[in-house]
Amino acid sequence: MNPAGFSEQVRRAWAIARKDIRIYYLKGPVLIFGVFMPLFMFLAFLMGTKQLPLSFLISGLVGMTLFFTATAVSPAIFPWEGQARTLERLASCPVAVETIVLGDMIASTLFGIGITIITVIIGLVLGLLLLDGITLLVAILLAACCFSAIGMLLAVPPTNVPSNIMMLSSLIKFPLVFISGIFIPLEQMPAWGLVLAVFSPLSYFTDLVRYSFTGDHFFPVWIDIAALAVFTIVFTVGTMYLHKRTMPKRM
């Protein structure tokens, strides 16, 4: 057995992911927050925006649910573990920093997918028609990976105070929701808004979800998928590189 080998490190990342799910995700308040937070935002806009069809808003709700759930807990795991000194335990185990990050990403991806599937089921129960299930599945898988990498990127500043990270996380996450075509269709956005939307991975995911439910889309489907894939790779490589640099500062 080569402990530093790729397959062995992936196996150990899976152990970290299962630990994260058990400790941080399978908690009543976390699960409730994951479902209710996007739902309430959706209801607020549903009541305020009468002219948009329900199918448009539910697609946005799915996008928002995955984005918020996949980035809900992961930014705080490093600060929590730093505070509890369990990060030092992991750092002294035969696992690379990249393995720890991958483990946290896997947990956050699975949590995001799980909660989003519940939202999709709610949409279907409400009478929404799913036109392209395969595209929706690919989009959810890809976007869950991408958003969990964003969640880990938010955890890069080497602080062990979770509230600092959560504040930073909110400052970045909420504006992204408003420029990504969730509440305002990309077609109706001003030029400057569209420029911003191009740089948000959430725009492509929302576009794919909308296509899966309504058949409408702003970008070609292959552009949406390619953009999400590129964002996922860039954010994953970026977060691993940055965490490797900042990890010693947490100890």
Add this chain to the structure above:
Amino acid sequence: MTAIIQASNITKVFGKSTAVDHITFDVRKGEIFGFLGPNGAGKTTTTRMLTGVIPPDFGSAAILGHDIRSEPVQAKQRFGVVPETSNAYTDLTAWQNLMLMGELYGLPRARAEQRSSELLAMVGLLEKKDQKVQAYSKGMKQRLILAMALIHEPELLFLDEPTSGLDVQSTQMMLTLLRDLNTQGTTIFLTTHNMEEANRLCHRVGIIRAGKMAAIDAPEKLKVAIDRVHTIEVSFDREVPGDALAGLEGVIGANRTGDKWQITAENRDAVIHSLASFSRQNGAAIVTLNTLAPSLDEAFLRLTQGDKP
């Protein structure tokens, strides 16, 4: 003897302060090496560099032949770490913590289960294995993290103040376990404040002062090395002339204290031989003969003096 730890000029700087300043030392296979020093001397920083938790700013460290910077995973696979503060996951049970460690060290599940049962029995926690760690006492947590560090049967064990804050019973249990592990071949690197513990447990000790290594030697050698002039206490079964004692080869002075004589000398070995000859020649049998060495506490204070403002 094979070196298990080879630290060469390791240095760590935090801002403007040099926490560890070009430290070089070896730890040999099979020994218990005590790493002593006052608070803030750099003990924990050195341990963290050796265990790959933080990188040294300068110098290198090879652990079991693996450079801790270029081959950290290979090195960590072969040692275990017991930090000063328990860092088990408190939301998990003892069993879940051990199984997690088993997975992180790449143990097959069956082997991890077998080792976990053995270790929990060894540290007296088998009956509480399904209890969450948050309900454990400090002593129980410390015993659990020792078990966690041993799950993969490491050749080398790092311990940072393992008995700090423990009651007498837990301390004795911990020390007995460490002695047994060492007897079975595990090399131990132990950071401690407790001189008595170091004196009883360690084959060699290193004393760090203000980030620099002040001394490395066996505890007994270290104790005698700090005094240029040694004291030997001797008593005879009959009266002997003090002038004759003071005139012996190598003796600097002879003072009577009660029924004993305190002899001061530079070379203890030579004086003990002279006293034996003196005893034979004068027909005065030696009743007691003690070499009065300073305690490790005194040696430590002497070697680390000048640290405090």
